Amino acid sequence: MTHPEPTPVAGRPVVLRGGTVLTMDDAGTVLTDTDVLVVDDRIAAVGPRLEVPAGTQEIDAGGGIVMPGMIDTHRHMWQTVMRGYGADWTLTQYFVWNYLEHGKKFRPEDIAAGNRLSAIESLDAGVTTTVDWSHNLQTVDHAEAAVDALRSVPGRFVLAYGNIQAAPWEWTADPAVRSFLERHRDAHDDMLRLQLAFDVTGDPGFPERAAFEVARDLGLPVTTHAGVWGATNDDGIRLMHEHDFMTPETVYVHASTLTADSYQRIAGTGGSISVSTESESSAGQGHAPTEQVRQYGIPVSLSMDTSVWWSGDLFSAMRATLNADRMSEHMEAHLKGDTVTHLRLRAQHVVEWATRGGAHALGRDDIGSLQPGKKADVVLIKNDASPVSFPLLNPFGHVAFQAQRGDVHTVLVNGRVVKHAGRLVDIDLAPVRREVEATVERLMSELGPEAWAKGMNPDLPSTEVLDNPYQYTDFKSEATHTGGEERVLGR
Ligand SMILES: [Zn+2]
Known part of the structure; x- marks a missing residue:
């Protein structure tokens, strides 16, 4: 494959010429055959056949889609070293492996390895801002390693500081943690912001109050796994509300198994x-609350959670979100004997959630849309070698259901080109691979081959073979019944 365009040089203006531009402005404006000019860290202009400063580097966006960089508001980046390991896990198995059994084995360098890989993966997939829901920061050294890894990659990040190995009211009271948070907060680094990440169990004594007070003292937003079946529920939301800790900056992750009362709060x-x-x-x-968020008018963003199962790819998130919402809409109608004739959730909605929705969640009105004056976080989707790249009839539908991470041609973060012509710029994967392999090898040897294999291959559930309803003989097929009863009873 040849790339006629030279790789852009840092510091020079860039213009993406002649693309279909999803501005993601308030009106949802889509512009065809339009240019986007980037000067320094900002979008300088959006319009047809722009005049550009001398020395501006040209990128041909013809036939492609130019959109704001995507924003992932919840990803446990440290777990990317375990990519795909838990593909067949349930949440219970995830909790047991990470929270109870093996999470403690992660050293600062292991956190760094996962974070670096995940951060690079974000840029490759057109995710320009990623919230690192970093809930295995057992020491401040772990936290320093997490931040150093994020800073080594030219993306925009939010470190959501957390620690599943201790109670939130314990680790937030640690003066070393507090001074770490103050130092990074006061650095006012636009590329690395902070949140506090912890969950609220619903314990009536509300011990999490102390952690919320630390967040308030430090002026940091809280992100919390809410409405997780069997783990967090309405009680946690009610306690947060009664104690006045629910703010516009709070991000509720999942928020699945909640009732109307919580959505109203x-x-x-x-x-x-x-x-x-x-x-x-x-x-x-629980089911993604895509119906409730629209019913109650709650702002939404998208996230990938963990690469233990999935990859850090918001094309997948958009697609899964449309599929899940539509599946439940159809199923609910079918159970009542009805037919859905008009879908409620549109491709444009999920593209909004993946871009401006994330910007809103993070309290940033300077990213998430392509308008003059905004920060230049820009993605060009264009793959002339792909038969899926044309015809480009419905740009939002194309992004949500047709495009994929391999079609991400160019990515700019804060005005800097970090991916061009389908290749990451100035990122060498070889040392990243080596540090990830070192972590994997060390964990494998610490667990031993048996526990390693067992962790990756959870048992199948017990399966009881249901009897054929024709009960006029005592005949039972050996193919389905031999040993079946013993197998079930033996568990
Ligand atoms: Zn999570």
């Missing part, structure tokens, strides 16, 4: 929900 206090549909569909937190 979230809507009333202005917070947002981060929907991780691939996770909710597969792991068991």
Whole structure:
């Protein structure tokens, strides 16, 4: 494959010429045959046949889609070293492996390895801002390693500081943690912001209050796994609300198994929900609350949760979200004998959630749309070698259902070109691979081959073979029944 365009040089203006531009502005404006000019870290102009400063580098966006960089508001980036390991896990198996059995084995360098790989993966997939829901920061050294890894990759990140190995009211009281948070907060680094990440169990004593007070003292938003079946529920939301800790900056991840009361409290206090549909569909937190967020007018963003199952790819998130919402809409109608003739959730909605929805969740009105003056986080989807790249009839439908990460041609973050002509710029995967392999080898040897294999291959559930309803003889087929009863009873 040859790339006629030279790789852009840092610091020079860039113009993407003649693309279909999804501005993601308030009106949802789509412009065809339009240019986007980037000067320094900002979008300087959007329009047809722009005049550009001398020395501007040209990128041909003809036949492609130019859109804002996507924003993932919840990903446990450290777990990317375990990519695909838990493909067949339930949430329970995830909790046991990470929270109870093996999460403690992760050293600072292991956190760094996962974070670096995940951060690079984001850029490759057109995800320009990623929230690192970093809930295995057992020491401040782990946290420093997490931040150093994020800073080594030219993306925009939010470190959501957390620690599943201790109670939130314990680790937030640690002066070393507090000073780490103050230092990074006061650095005012536009590429690395902070949140506090912890869950609220619903314990009537509300011990999490102390952690919320630390967040308030430090002026940091809280992100919390809410409405997770069997783990967090309405009680946690009610306690947060009664103690006045629900704010517009609060991000409720999943928010699946909640009742109307909780959705009303979230809507009333202005917070947002981060929907991780691939996770909710597969792991068991509950159904993605895509119907409720629209019913109660709650702002939404999308997230990928963890690469233990899925990859850090918001094309997948958009697709899964449309599929899950439509599946439940059809199923609910069918159960009542009805037919859905008009779909409620549109491709444009999920593209909004993946872009401006994420910007809103993070309290940033300077990213998430392509308008003059905004930060230049830009993605060009264009793959002339792909038969899926044309005809380009419905741009939102194309992004949500046709495009994929391999079609991400060019990515700019903060005005800097980090991917061009389908290749990451100035990122060498070889040392990243080596550090990931070192972590994997060390974990494998610490677990031993048996526990390693067992962790990756959970037992199948017990299966009882149902009897054929024709009961006029005592005949039972040996093919389905021999040993079946013993197998079930023996468990
Ligand atoms: Zn999560």
